[in-house]
Amino acid sequence: MxxxxxxxxxxxxxxxxxxxxxxxxxxxxxxxxxxxxxxxxxxxxxxxxxxxxxxxxxxxxxxxxxxxxxxxxxxxxxxxxxGFVDSHTHLVFAGHRAGEFHERLRGATYAELLAQGRGILTTVGATRAASAADLETSARQRMARCLAHGATTLEAKSGYGLNLADELKCLQVIAALRDGPPRLASTCMAAHAIPPEYRADRAAYVRLVCDEILPAARPLADFCDVFCESGAFDAAESRTILERARDLGYKLKLHANQLGHSGGATLAAELNAVSADHLDFITDADRAALRSAGVVATLLPGCAYTLRHAYPDGRRWLDAGLNIALATDLNPGSSYTENMQFVIGLAIPFCGLTVAEALRAATRGGAQALQLDTEIGxxxxxxxxxxxxxxxxxxxxxxxxxxxxxxxxxxxxxxxxx
Ligand SMILES: [Zn+2]
The missing domain is CATH 2.30.40.10 (Urease, subunit C, domain 1)
Incomplete structure (x- = not known):
């Protein structure tokens, strides 16, 4: 009938x-x-x-x-x-670091540049100096490129302000752009690096993040992310910040085990983070812990390309039963691309994913890494x-x-x- x-x-x-x-x-x-x-x-x-x-x-x-x-x-x-769900971007920043890219090709390392107060801190200086209007204009241009290459949702992090006023400035830019397209999820990443003025007193910066920045940023951000890495925040500092964030109602993410065995993957599992991202250096035990805690493992092969590091072994992650996402890590230092097709093009030959696995990780996987999989992906x-x-x-x-x-x-x- x-x-x-x-x-x-x-x-x-x-x-x-x-x-x-x-x-x-x-x-x-x-x-x-x-x-x-x-x-x-x-x-x-x-x-x-x-x-x-x-x-x-x-x-x-x-x-x-x-x-x-x-x-x-x-x-x-x-x-x-x-539409692609790019679950890891540092969308809001000023300037670029093309010079460092070429210096690294001549032998400088990412960790060395950071230790010299360059790397992320170069972008922190430029972002602090930029007006909200200028940051919004450049972020909007990046969003248009993301959209043109197929992303319909992006996560966007702060993390180049590293003080109360400039972190809030960046999160307010994200809020202004939130309806897109593409639509945005917002993450406070005040714990991206120790700012230069706190180098002699790291604990004071951790207190500033916990006592002032995270409470003030809460209405503007769904997630809290921490760069748990040697040269950034160690596992104990990361735990302090993430536990405080969890108490304030943030969902948790970690930049974990990108440059070495930082303890970030273990911490992500222990704190039931929504995702752990990078994971270039992980053990079988880490993979098992992440799987049983239901943490989405996010593959960011654009960093391996830019930094000329070994690619993360996505094949092993999948074989260990991990739920994976694939994202650009759009940022001016270690992966300057808005193009999800490019990272899919890296993940298939270099991380060992099939086309179907890569496309799933770039859509449903990204949505799971943002806990938006009942809505999108x-x-x-x-x-x-x-x-x-x-x-x-x-x-x-x-x-x-x-x-x-x-x-x-x-x-x-x-x-x-x-
Ligand atoms: Zn990142």
Whole structure:
């Protein structure tokens, strides 16, 4: 029996002719195919920004009733994916560090530059000197590049202010940009480095973070992140800050074990952090602890590229049962890219991920790393309608056809953003 008009779904957005619509559903069942839950010759409808229907192209007329001013997009048989969720960016900063990049190519190390008061601290100086308006302008330009390359949600960290006023300035910039597109999740990372004025009294800076910055920043940020690393914050300092953050209601993230065995991975597991990011130096015991604590492990291969370090072994993480995300770590020092396609292009050959694993980590995995996976990260009825239409019919071209932008159209919240 044909459904009557009354049973048809009202929609204000309709995508038709998706040659391969990769849903990235958690447990794909027929007619969805393969690990990405691909629907062939699919269509999708949304209302008020949420997906209301996904089905076969030849069922659209029976299933969907478009409102008068509905937006329609014809995918022309192309690949359609959920928008990328870039769960780790340092979006707000001033200046750049191209000079240091080239110095490192001639032999200087990231840790040496940081010890000389350069590295992150170069960007801290520039960011403190910048006005909120200038920071907002440059962050907005980066957001536009992220969107153009397929990201529909970004996490954005503070962490180049390193005092109360400048951390709040950066978090207020993030708040002003929050509705996007792309939409933003906000993280206070006042514990990114010890600022130069506290080098002789690290404990005083940890107190400042705990007693002043974290309480004041709470209305502006969902997450607290700490750089747990030799040269930044040791495991005991990181614990003090993260426990205080947890008491204030922040969700927790860690930059852990990027440059060595910092103890950050163990701490992330112990404190049930939402994610632990980098993890270039981890043991079997770390992997087991992160898995049993349900911590999402975030792969940031852009750093290995920029710093010419060994790539993190994503294959081993997956084989150990870890839930993984893949993100850019967009920042001016160790990974200056807005392009999720680039990090996917690194993760497949150098971190040992399959195309499907990399795309899952860049969508659903990123959403899990932000605890937003009930809302975004896959194309399923009830979720936000965030998707990308590609200049290819086959997801296997991603990570293989590299150095160009294969994203053609971007939809955020059921509205064509690009
Ligand atoms: Zn980072």
């Amino acid at each position: 044909k459904p009557t008009h009354k049973t048809m779904l009202e929609a204000d957005f309709l995508l038709t002719n998706a040659g391969r619509l990769a849903t990235v559903a958690e447990h794909p069942a027929p007619p969805l195919e393969g690990p990405l839950g691909v629907l062939r010759n699919g269509a999708l409808a949304a209302r008020n920004g949420r997906i209301v229907w996904i089905g076969a192209q030849d069922e659209v007329a029976q299933a969907v009733n478009l409102v008068a001013d509905a937006q329609r997009l014809d995918a022309a048989n192309a690949l359609v994916l959920p 896959s194309l399923e009825v009830g979720k936000r309608c965030d998707l990308t239409i590609w200049d290819t019919t086959d997801e296997h071209e991603i990570g293989y056809h590299v150095g160009v932008n294969l994203v053609k159209r971007v939809v955020v919240d059921g509205a064509v953003a690009l």
